[in-house]
Amino acid sequence: EIGGAFLRALNAVAALPCPTIAAINGVALGGGCELALACDFRIAASSARLGQPEILLGIIPGGGGTQRLARLVGPARAKDLVFTGRMVDATEADAIGLVDEVVEGDAVEAALALARRYARGPREATALAKQAIDDGLDGSLEDGLLLEQRLFVSSFGRRDAEVGVASFLRHGPGRAEFD
DSSP states (O other): OTTHHHHHHHHHHHHOSSOOEEEEOSEEETHHHHHHHHSSEEEEETTOEEEOGGGGGTOOOOSSTTHHHHHHHOHHHHHHHHHHOOEEEHHHHHHTTSOSEEESSOHHHHHHHHHHHHHTSOHHHHHHHHHHHHHHTTSOHHHHHHHHHHHHHHHTTSHHHHHHHHHHHHHOTTOOOOO
């Protein structure tokens, strides 16, 4: 099956129960752009270029470039990028919501700083929040709210809640140290 293994790999990245961050230096076209789309966050160097040029080969994206892109930037912008195959620079990518941050120099350093921030946080609660957001978008708002409620209740039985609530009672909000 053409592209099946690649799509499965990208789906596996998207399904990781932790925040995933793409650092985009240079050019992310086609599959490279689709890999970035499978991540939760995209940080681009100011020199970066992104796009889905498959249409210029007479084919369409096959690793999430139509579905993840449309959910991220909206259907009209996704259609523009996919139908034309044009590249966007980092400034335009930021303006349309294709990337979350543009940095001067190496995007890897900014991505690592963000990763360190999430690594210090409540990992179980973050995984539940990611599941609620990602899975909730697959259905109706009502279904998403029911999922959120179920995961909210389950979060109280986790170590993160124990640590966070105890810290709040002792020190106030935002001072918990999760391991």
